[in-house]
Amino acid sequence: MGSRQRSDAGRIRLLMLGPSPEHPGGITKVVDSWREGGLGDLVSLREIHTSRLDDPWPRQAVHAVAALIALFWVLGRRQADVVHLHVSTGGSLLRKLAAAILARLFGVPYVAQIHSGQYEEWVAHNTIARTCSRLLFSNAAITAVVSERWVGLARRIGGKEVLVLPNALSLHEREVLAAAAAAVSTESTGPPVLLYYGRWSPVKGPDRIAAALTTAPPAGYEVRLFGNGDRIWLEDTFAALPPDNVVIGGWIPLSAKAAELATATALVVPSRFEGFGRVLIEARAAGAPVVASAVGGVVDVLNGYDRALLVPAGDDRALRSALERVVSGDWPPPAGRSGRVPDLPDRYWAERVVAKLAAELERVTGPAAAGAGGHASG
Known part of the structure; x- marks a missing residue:
């Protein structure tokens, strides 16, 4: 050629x-x-x-x-x-x-x-x-x-x-995510917030979050879900949880996503299959804690990130245990006086x-x- x-x-x-x-x-x-x-x-x-x-x-x-x-x-x-x-x-x-x-x-x-x-x-x-x-x-x-x-x-x-x-992530994206994290001086003192952002489909596993929270204290958490896909399926999936505990939004722009990552107790990525998981590098750029299934490319992306809690692929019991730790306040550890620090390697x-x-x-x-x-x- x-x-x-x-x-x-x-x-x-x-x-x-x-x-x-x-x-x-x-x-x-x-x-x-x-x-x-x-x-x-x-x-x-x-x-x-x-x-x-x-x-x-x-x-x-x-x-x-x-x-x-x-x-x-x-x-x-x-x-x-x-x-x-x-x-x-x-x-x-x-x-x-x-x-x-x-x-x-x-x-x-x-x-x-x-x-x-x-x-x-x-x-x-x-x-x-x-x-x-x-x-x-x-x-x-x-x-x-x-x-x-x-x-x-x-x-x-x-x-x-x-x-x-x-x-x-581009320089602009990294700066927006880091700035939102820096604007939050201390960790929230309210109920733990579990954030999901991505496709609303079984492949990405948001239904696994709902199943894991069925035994959680009713007033002990808030789940915030953003993205796109089958909204009716998603609403049915979370119907068993207290409605005041669940917020379902749509596809949100970078600035709103940065604000959500900056204030969430943990981003949850419970995928059954995952090629890469773009939201993972967004979390790293915001210094946000992550609970994720160790599936597909997730392990590579989160390698070396000390604010990640990985659970075995397909292990619903392990995911439930990890989310119980978040809801109970046992994880993640406090960010410290410097707050959340971006940690995105330059390969991304x-x-x-x-x-x-x-x-x-x-x-x-x-x-x-x-x-x-x-x-x-x-």
Whole structure:
């Protein structure tokens, strides 16, 4: 694969395919942080949105067809040097495989990045998914994963050049989270507050919080849940708890999330599957205590964070015990006179991550692109 003629001031023309930010989710926040981290200064970035979270399947089909037509148009006019595919389970894989086939037809290299924490189990039990995955990743110039935990998976489904691209926070995001934490001079003296922020679905496990709190003292805690997804399911899940103890909000902006993290007794991440857990790095940037299931990429993300309490994956009894410790005031220990201190390693800084990505894109689109290696880049 040789170099391609570039027409945008010599910068790589990167075409990114993923979900629409109109219905935000984990992947859209990754792209937002990359933009804020300066990706648009390093490459000429263009996006095609292939789906919208929570839309019914007929609309998803329309989005997919429109996206593939747009991709065909851009590739046919030779307006992209490399394509970046954000891949999850289900229809996402099929959409990105179709996009990858188009990219190969036009001789354009592509990056395929796995995001879902369910991907490993899904391909293990689904022959079609496994076959499609091998077709997609074996022909990718780069297979990207969000954590070291998934490098082995990438290899097993055909990835050759494997790159670890963790979720990351921009300087602006880090500053907002740190400032909110600094504004809270002392720990709250009120009832413990358990914060959940993320997708409202069984995969992310908010129902495990409700089950764990059924024996907690009625006046001993408050649960605050934010995000998006199946609200009716979430409300039914928490219906057995005292209504005054439960607050269900929606998707909130960074400033509101920072305020919630700054005042919560603990962020709870009870996922059954987790690729990375972006909210974990937000918690680290705010110095917030975390109770989390040791599943998927969570262990990597929280490695070295002394305000984290990990429970074994799938162990409901251990999760109940951990939340009882929070509700009883036994954990976390007081933050001390200095308050909550941000503790986010620089590997989760968006500026570092986009620089790494840009360097790899330069490699696969430049004169040295024909040299095929087999390493994993962390």
